[in-house]
Amino acid sequence: MSIKIFPSAITQQTVEVYDSRISVRSKVIYLILIGLMFASIAALPLIYVDVAVQSRGTFQSALQRNSLISSVGGRLEKWSLVENQKVQKGEVLAVVRAEVVQLEMNGVEERLILLNDFIEDLRKLLNMNLDGHSIHMIPLKSKFYQTSLLEFQTKIHNQAALMEKLERDFNRAQLLFDSKSIAFADFDNTEVQYKQAITQMELLKKQQLNNWEQEMINHQNEKLRLKSQMDVFTEQMDQYKIIAGTNGTLINVLNLNVGDFIYPQQKLAEISPDTTLIAVTYISPIDIAFLNIGQEVNFQVDAYNYNQWGVAKGKVIDIADDLTLVNEREAGFLVTCTLDTPFLTISNGLEGQVKKGMTFNARFVVARRSLFQLLYDKVDNWLNPQIQQPS
Template sequence: MDTFSYLPTVSTRSQLIYTTILFTVLATAAALPFVYVDVSVRAGGLIRPVAERSEVKAQVNGIVASLYVREGQPVRAGQPLLRLQTEMLDTKLHLLALQQAEKRTFIHDLQLLTSLSNESFTTTPDLVPALRLHSPLYRQQFEQFRFLNRENLQTQAKRRRELETSQKLLTDKVIASTEHEDKEFALQSAVAQHQTLVERQRAEWQQALAQHQLELTRLQGETRQLRQEQALYTIKAPVGGTISQLSGRYAGSVIQAGEVVGLVSPDSTLVVECYVPPKDIGLVRTGQTARFQVEAFDYNQWGMVVGRVMEVANDFTLVDKEQPAFKVRCRIDQPYLQLKNGYRGYLKKGMTVQTRSTVTRRSLFQLLYDKADNWLNPARS
């Protein structure tokens, strides 16, 4: 019997399949160093605004008088959110306003009185001007001064007539010179009394004017201080955004100083904030391309959002059961995803994403070598 009669016969078709498979395997192995793929780092993340959420705190104790916004309402920077009761401050401000009005009236009258010239008081009594004074106090003082001034001017006129008569009698040698000197002295005394009266009254008015001006300045300072304090009773939004955590706030509720009455999430540019584990943080750097798979949208239909790494933390943060991680912030190129029919799904604050940061490009041969090295190298096992 022929020894080789038991060997199977290899058909031409089987040989062709074998050759094709062998060539494919060899070609694939030869192409491994030349085929490059992107290597990315994966991490969970959250879409949030660039600016942190701002706490709205009460600066004073008080009772809520009015609530101007509701939960989730958009607000502008400086928009009033709620107002506390200010009855005591309103009463003090009203009293200060009355006092300031009185001081302004006094100052108006005193400025008119101190502006009178000396000639106004040395004319005949009927020519002393009647001023339009507003306050009863200084209107009465001015009328009293006019009376004393008129009385003194009349006394001077009498003394002057007596002196003229005395001069004639002295010329005719009817009276002695001493008697004539007495008449001169009496006139001089009346003139001096008038001058003293005018100067003393003017000094009193000038002193009162300065005092009232000082008092008005003090009252205005108190008013400004109270108005600044009153402004604290109106709680305003520190930034523009969306108000939240207002539950339990209503008219009549009590608020303590330093208490957080709400949070404002600012309407600023959206970013992705993710936490990369320490084993991958060495490959992440600013400027790298990142892709974000938004969990609220089906990846197969909506695709992914593209962005770039904008900030890598230098220190770690403990997250998820005290596990260390590094915070990485990425900007988003466009704030929406789009279907093939053109419909857009817009990104919102609080959506969760899976971040893939492209760290390098490596060949398939390098990746296969690294994997085999991890398996076979005892130092890595």
């Protein structure tokens, strides 16, 4: 008869009893799990992953928006601004009435036309043949110089008639003097009068030519002055025009019509430039040291499902030298990136355009580290961007 030292309730809880109940199959599973655990720990230094800095950002044009601002006030004479309208650089989009300047320009233009006629007529008059004692009429544009030529022609005609009379008197006096019928004093007086008439004829011609030459100089100087004045008026008229400064699309257009009044320095609309699309984001001071120009970046565009459309790729082209205040509680370094392609594609070939104003989550791959290094360095903030950094 066997003697029981311990009750059966106690012996059933011993390691020996438990070990006898474990089957060979359960031991194998246990050993496999233990082996996998040690293998995983041993593989930590051998498994490498990409460490990325993440940041929110927006796609925008490479150029800032161009504001259309009226430099003068007045009523609109032309208004052709429509929301989302495509415009070209130099296109006149609106015009403000400029009655006073326009009237002054019209007066200057009329005077310039008249001066051009004067100058053309004077060129003809100065090149006119004045030999002999008669002046022939020539076609002139301006009535002023038609009258001037007629007056000059009358003076020459009268002087020529006087010369003919004095020439006859001189010839007659010479015959009488040769026949000793008159005294020398009478002959000399007649000769002097005849020579004075000849001199007076030449003087009339020279005086008239000098007058015309001086008038030509005056008209040319006035023409230059009026042209300068016209340039000033043209510059002033440009201030009454709203001109597109770049190619792009109109946004934030005011609801105005022809006849409405606008004020000086009033913002009428904005132009979103048609230039290269860029991505801008702000990187915290903690992570900025890992970024450099030329570094690759992946963009998860919020408008497109990441699992279907994938990511847009690009490169860093500029990193700000100084910190920028993003809002009252956040500051960062402005980082500018370019896109390799301005669209995303899915498996069926459909393209999704990346447009200005879309938001994204940028991933900057800054290092490739082993899992062991990540655990050792305690850099879970790289793997989990939702962790808040100390302010």
